[in-house]
Amino acid sequence: MNKRSLAVLLRARMRPNNSTKLAFSPLPNRSGARAMQPSSDNANKPQKDFEHVRDSMHSAISMNKTEVIDTVLNDFSEGYFSLCYENRRRLLLVLAKEYDLNRTQVCELIKQYLGVLGEEAQSAGHEEDGVLGSFYRIERNLRHALKPMYEGLFERLNMHPGGLKVLTSLRADILSILAEENIASLRALDSYLKEKLGTWLSPAALELHQITWDDPASLLEKIVAYEAVHPISNLLDLKRRLGVGRRCFGYLHAAIPGEPLIFIEVALLKNVAQTIQEVLWDDPPIPECEATCALFYSISSTQRGLAGINLGKFLIKRVITLVKRDMPHISTFATISPIPGFIQWLLSKLASQSKLAEVNDISQSSADRSGSAFRENILEPEEEKALMDLSEEFVAGKNGMERMLNLLTSKNHEWSNSAPLLSILKTPLLRLCARYLLQEKKRGKALDSVANFHLQNGAMIERINWMADRSENGLHQSAGIMVNYAYR
Amino acid sequence: MNKRSLAVLLRARMRPNNSTKLAFSPLPNRSGARAMQPSSDNANKPQKDFEHVRDSMHSAISMNKTEVIDTVLNDFSEGYFSLCYENRRRLLLVLAKEYDLNRTQVCELIKQYLGVLGEEAQSAGHEEDGVLGSFYRIERNLRHALKPMYEGLFERLNMHPGGLKVLTSLRADILSILAEENIASLRALDSYLKEKLGTWLSPAALELHQITWDDPASLLEKIVAYEAVHPISNLLDLKRRLGVGRRCFGYLHAAIPGEPLIFIEVALLKNVAQTIQEVLWDDPPIPECEATCALFYSISSTQRGLAGINLGKFLIKRVITLVKRDMPHISTFATISPIPGFIQWLLSKLASQSKLAEVNDISQSSADRSGSAFRENILEPEEEKALMDLSEEFVAGKNGMERMLNLLTSKNHEWSNSAPLLSILKTPLLRLCARYLLQEKKRGKALDSVANFHLQNGAMIERINWMADRSENGLHQSAGIMVNYAYR
Numbered sequence: 001m002n003k004r005s006l007a008v009l010l011r012a013r014m015r016p017n018n019s020t021k022l023a024f025s026p027l028p029n030r031s032g033a034r035a036m037q038p039s040s041d042n043a044n045k046p047q048k049d050f051e052h053v054r055d056s057m058h059s060a061i062s063m064n065k066t067e068v069i070d071t072v073l074n075d076f077s078e079g080y081f082s083l084c085y086e087n088r089r090r091l092l093l094v095l096a097k098e099y100d101l102n103r104t105q106v107c108e109l110i111k112q113y114l115g116v117l118g119e120e121a122q123s124a125g126h127e128e129d130g131v132l133g134s135f136y137r138i139e140r141n142l143r144h145a146l147k148p149m150y151e152g153l154f155e156r157l158n159m160h161p162g163g164l165k166v167l168t169s170l171r172a173d174i175l176s177i178l179a180e181e182n183i184a185s186l187r188a189l190d191s192y193l194k195e196k197l198g199t200w201l202s203p204a205a206l207e208l209h210q211i212t213w214d215d216p217a218s219l220l221e222k223i224v225a226y227e228a229v230h231p232i233s234n235l236l237d238l239k240r241r242l243g244v245g246r247r248c249f250g251y252l253h254a255a256i257p258g259e260p261l262i263f264i265e266v267a268l269l270k271n272v273a274q275t276i277q278e279v280l281w282d283d284p285p286i287p288e289c290e291a292t293c294a295l296f297y298s299i300s301s302t303q304r305g306l307a308g309i310n311l312g313k314f315l316i317k318r319v320i321t322l323v324k325r326d327m328p329h330i331s332t333f334a335t336i337s338p339i340p341g342f343i344q345w346l347l348s349k350l351a352s353q354s355k356l357a358e359v360n361d362i363s364q365s366s367a368d369r370s371g372s373a374f375r376e377n378i379l380e381p382e383e384e385k386a387l388m389d390l391s392e393e394f395v396a397g398k399n400g401m402e403r404m405l406n407l408l409t410s411k412n413h414e415w416s417n418s419a420p421l422l423s424i425l426k427t428p429l430l431r432l433c434a435r436y437l438l439q440e441k442k443r444g445k446a447l448d449s450v451a452n453f454h455l456q457n458g459a460m461i462e463r464i465n466w467m468a469d470r471s472e473n474g475l476h477q478s479a480g481i482m483v484n485y486a487y488r
Numbered sequence: 489m490n491k492r493s494l495a496v497l498l499r500a501r502m503r504p505n506n507s508t509k510l511a512f513s514p515l516p517n518r519s520g521a522r523a524m525q526p527s528s529d530n531a532n533k534p535q536k537d538f539e540h541v542r543d544s545m546h547s548a549i550s551m552n553k554t555e556v557i558d559t560v561l562n563d564f565s566e567g568y569f570s571l572c573y574e575n576r577r578r579l580l581l582v583l584a585k586e587y588d589l590n591r592t593q594v595c596e597l598i599k600q601y602l603g604v605l606g607e608e609a610q611s612a613g614h615e616e617d618g619v620l621g622s623f624y625r626i627e628r629n630l631r632h633a634l635k636p637m638y639e640g641l642f643e644r645l646n647m648h649p650g651g652l653k654v655l656t657s658l659r660a661d662i663l664s665i666l667a668e669e670n671i672a673s674l675r676a677l678d679s680y681l682k683e684k685l686g687t688w689l690s691p692a693a694l695e696l697h698q699i700t701w702d703d704p705a706s707l708l709e710k711i712v713a714y715e716a717v718h719p720i721s722n723l724l725d726l727k728r729r730l731g732v733g734r735r736c737f738g739y740l741h742a743a744i745p746g747e748p749l750i751f752i753e754v755a756l757l758k759n760v761a762q763t764i765q766e767v768l769w770d771d772p773p774i775p776e777c778e779a780t781c782a783l784f785y786s787i788s789s790t791q792r793g794l795a796g797i798n799l800g801k802f803l804i805k806r807v808i809t810l811v812k813r814d815m816p817h818i819s820t821f822a823t824i825s826p827i828p829g830f831i832q833w834l835l836s837k838l839a840s841q842s843k844l845a846e847v848n849d850i851s852q853s854s855a856d857r858s859g860s861a862f863r864e865n866i867l868e869p870e871e872e873k874a875l876m877d878l879s880e881e882f883v884a885g886k887n888g889m890e891r892m893l894n895l896l897t898s899k900n901h902e903w904s905n906s907a908p909l910l911s912i913l914k915t916p917l918l919r920l921c922a923r924y925l926l927q928e929k930k931r932g933k934a935l936d937s938v939a940n941f942h943l944q945n946g947a948m949i950e951r952i953n954w955m956a957d958r959s960e961n962g963l964h965q966s967a968g969i970m971v972n973y974a975y976r
Contacts, residue, residue, distance in 0.1 A: 204743035205693035255692035
C-alpha cells in the first residue's frame with residue numbers, strides 16, 4: 001500500500017451507524033442462514049422458532065447437573081439471537097413469569113421460621129445453640145428458596161464459554177423492553193440479573209489493560225465504535241489518542257476476550273485543562289516528563305447490558321494507582337467532564353418559573369410577590385435588568401427568565417457567537433450550573449448522571465469552566481460549560 | 489555457574505516442610521516487624537492487637553460507601569495475619585456471631601409477606617399485578633435482609649487489591665477451626681463464604697494458562713510446592729513434567745496473579761496408561777504426533793481455603809477442548825487416579841465382618857449361618873479356602889477375612905513382594921475395589937473422594953489396574969490399585 005492510500009484508510013470514517021434496538025448476536029448466526037432456505041410453512045416459522053428456543057431455555061434451566069448441557073446452552077443462545085424483537089419479548093416474559101420462585105416453598109420455610117422464633121421465646125435462653133442452629137438452617141434454605149428458577153439459566157450461561165456476553169445482550173434487550181413498558185415481573189428479573197452480573201464482574205475479576213496502537217485491530221475497532229464522549233472520527237484520530245502524551249486503559253474480563261467492558265482516556269498535562277480543546281490536540285503540547293496532571297477526558301462503557309453496574313469507579317482508582325507508580329511526577333488527577341443534564345433542567349426551570357412569575361404579576365401586587373410557595377428568584381436583579389434592557393430585535397419575552405429561555409433555544413445557538421450576549425449570560429449560567437451540580441438531587445443522588453457518577457466515586461467538584469466545549473453537542477446540553485472533578 | 493553446580497541446583501529438594509495450621513500472610517508482615525521492638529507492656533500486646541484488628545474489622549463492615557476504605561482493609565488484612573491462632577479464632581467468632589443478620593428485620597418482612605399472601609387469597613385473582621409487585625418487592629427486601637452483615641466485609645475485601653487472597657486464607661483458618669470444634673455460627677459463616685467464593689471464582693472469570701518452563705520461577709515454585717498427587721522432587725523433575733510429551737495447565741484469576749488456583753498435569757500417550765510408572769518416565773516414550781491419548785495424571789489445588797469449590801470440573805473440560813483443537817490426533821481423554829479411601833474402607837469392613845463371622849460360628853449351626861442381617865460374604869469360597877490353606881508361618885487368623893486383614897496390615901507391605909500372596913489377593917482385592925468405587929455411597933455420593941470428583945464431573949470408570957502404584961503411599965491407601973476414569 002502506498003503512503004497515499006494508507007493516509008486515506010487512516011482517515012476513513014469508522015463509526016458504525018447501527019440504530020437497531022436488538023442486541024447483536026455474539027455468535028455466528030447459523031439460524032439466520034437456515035432461515036434463507038425455502039420452506040413450505042414460512043408463516044409458522046417465527047412461532048416454531050419461538051417454541052424451539054423456549055424448549056431449549058426450559059432444558060437449560062431444568063436439566064440435571066451432570067448431564068451435558070453445553071449443546072443446550074449453545075442452542076438457546078443461537079436460537080435467541082435469531083428471534084425477532086416481539087418473540088424475544090415473549091420469551092423473556094415467559095422466563096420472568098413461569099420461572100419465578102416457588103412461593104409455596106417460601107411460605108413453608110417462613111412458617112418453620114416463625115415456629116423457631118416461638119420456641120426461642122419459650123426457652124428463654126436455654127438451648128441457645130440448638131435454636132441458633134435451626135435459625136441458620138432455615139435462613140440458608142430461605143435464601144435458596146428466594147432464588148428464582150431463572151437463576152439456573154443465568155448461572156449456567158455464566159459458566160458457559162461466551163455465556164456472559166449472551167447475558168449482557170439479554171439484559172440490553174430487557175432494558176429496551178422496560179423503557180417502553182413497565183412490567184413488574186420483568187423489572188424483578190432485571191434487578192436480579194443486574195445484581196448477578198455485578199457479582200460476576202466484580203473488579204477483582206477484571207484485568208486492567210493499557211490499550212495501545214500495538215493492540216489487535218479488532219480491539220481498537222471497539223474503542224472507535226464505543227467512544228461515547230468525544231467521538232473518534234478515524235484511525236488517525238485513534239492513533240493520536242493512543243500516542244505520546246495520552247493513555248487509554250480498559251477493563252477486560254476473561255469471559256469476554258478482546259473487548260474492554262469499559263475504557264478511559266487520559267491526557268498528560270501541565271495543568272488541569274479548562275476546555276476540551278486543550279485536550280484534543282494533534283501534537284502533544286509538552287513532553288510527558290513535564291506533566292503534573294493526569295486528566296481523564298473520556299470514559300465509555302461498551303455493554304449496554306451492564307447499565308447501572310459501576311465499573312468506572314474501580315477503573316479510575318486502579319488507573320490512578322498505576323499512573324502514580326509509573327509517573328511519580330504526576331500528582332493531580334482530575335476530569336474534564338460534560339454536564340449532560342444542565343440545559344434540560346434549566347429550560348424546564350425557566351419555563352415553569354417564568355410562567356409562575358407571569359401569573360404572580362397579574363394576580364398579585366408586587367409587594368406580595370413572594371407569596372407563591374413555588375416561586376423562586378432564579379435571576380439576580382442586575383441579570384434581570386441586563387436581559388430586559390436587550391432590544392426586542394435580539395430577543396422577545398415578558399421577563400428575564402423567558403428571554404433567557406428564548407436565547408438558549410435560539411436556532412444554531414446564535415447567542416454563543418455574540419460577545420454582548422455571552423457577557424450577559426455568563427454569570428447567571430455559571431451560577432445556575434453550580435447550583436444544578438451541587439444542590440439538585442433526586443433520591444439523594446445528584447440529578448446530573450455524570451456528576452452523580454464522580455461524586456459517588458468520592459471525587460469533588462473542582463471548577464466550572466465557561467465556553468469549555470463549543471461543539472454543537474456541548475452548547476446543546478450544557479451551554480458549552482464543562483466541569484473538572486478532582487480525585488485525591 | 490558451571491554445569492555441575494547447575495545440575496546440583498536443579499536436583500535440590502524444593503518442597504517446603506511447613507506444617508503450621510495458620511494461613512500464611514500474602515502481604516509483607518509489617519506488624520510482625522513492629523512486634524520486635526522493645527515494649528513495656530508486652531503481656532497485653534496480644535489483647536491490644538486483637539482489639540485493633542477487631543476495630544478495623546468493624547470499620548470495614550460499617551463504613552459508609554463513599555469513604556476511603558482501602559486503608560481500613562489493609563489495616564485489617566495485615567492485622568489479621570499478625571494474630572496468633574487463638575486470637576484469629578476469637579476474631580472469627582466475633583465476626584460470625586456479632587455481624588450476623590438482623591432477625592428483627594427478617595421477621596418484619598416475613599409478616600409483610602404473610603399479609604400480602606392474605607390479600608392475594610381475598611382478591612382471588614383481581615389486581616393480580618399489584619399483588620405480584622408487592623411479592624417482588626418484599627422478596628427482594630427479604631433477600632437483602634437475609635444477607636449477614638459480614639457479607640459487607642467479604643464484598644469489600646473481594647473488591648480490594650489482594651483481598652480475594654485474604655478471603656481464601658480466612659476460610660482456610662475457618663476450616664482448621666471447624667475441623668476441631670463444631671460451632672454452628674462459624675459453620676454458617678463458612679457455608680456463606682464458600683458460596684460467595686464460588687460465585688467470584690466462577691469459571692468464566694478464570695483464565696486457562698499453559699504452564700511451561702518459560703513461566704516465571706515464582707509461578708513454577710508454586711507448582712512444585714502444591715503438586716499433591718505425585719510429588720515433584722526438584723527443578724529437573726519439574727522441567728520434565730513441563731517438557732516434550734507432557735502438558736501442564738492452570739487456572740489463573742486476575743486477583744491472585746502468578747499463582748494458579750488449580751493445575752492439572754497431562755501426559756501424551758499411545759494408550760491409556762495402566763500404571764503410574766508408564767507416566768512418570770524421564771524421556772518421552774513416543775513422539776507427540778503419535779499420541780492418541782491425553783492422560784490426566786495429577787490435579788492439585790493450591791488454596792486450602794477453596795475446599796469444596798469445584799474448579800477442577802471446568803479445568804478438565806477446557807483442557808479437553810483445547811487439546812482437541814490443537815492435537816486432533818488425540819481422541820481419548822482419561823485419568824490414572826489414586827483410590828485414597830479404598831484400604832481404609834476395606835480394613836474396617838474386614839474387621840467388622842470377621843468379628844461377625846466369629847460370633848456366628850460360635851452361636852449358630854453352620855446351616856443357619858446366613859441368619860445375621862449384617863453378615864456379608866465378602867470373600868468367595870475359593871478365596872476363603874486359598875487364604876486358609878496358607879501356612880500359619882505366613883499369616884495367622886481364624887477366618888479368611890481376618891487373614892486378609894493381617895496380610896494387608898503387615899509391616900512394609902510384605903505381601904506385595906511375595907508372588908504366591910499376590911496371586912491369592914489379586915482377585916478379591918480387585919473385586920472389592922470395584923465394589924468400593926461403584927457401589928459404596930454416602931448421601932448419594934461415591935464414598936471415595938476422588939471417585940466422587942470424577943463421577944460428578946460426568947466421567948466413567950474405565951478400568952481398575954492391579955499393581956499400578958507400588959509406592960509406599962500407593963500400597964498403603966489402595967493396595968497399589970489405581971483406576972482410569974474416562975472423559976468423553
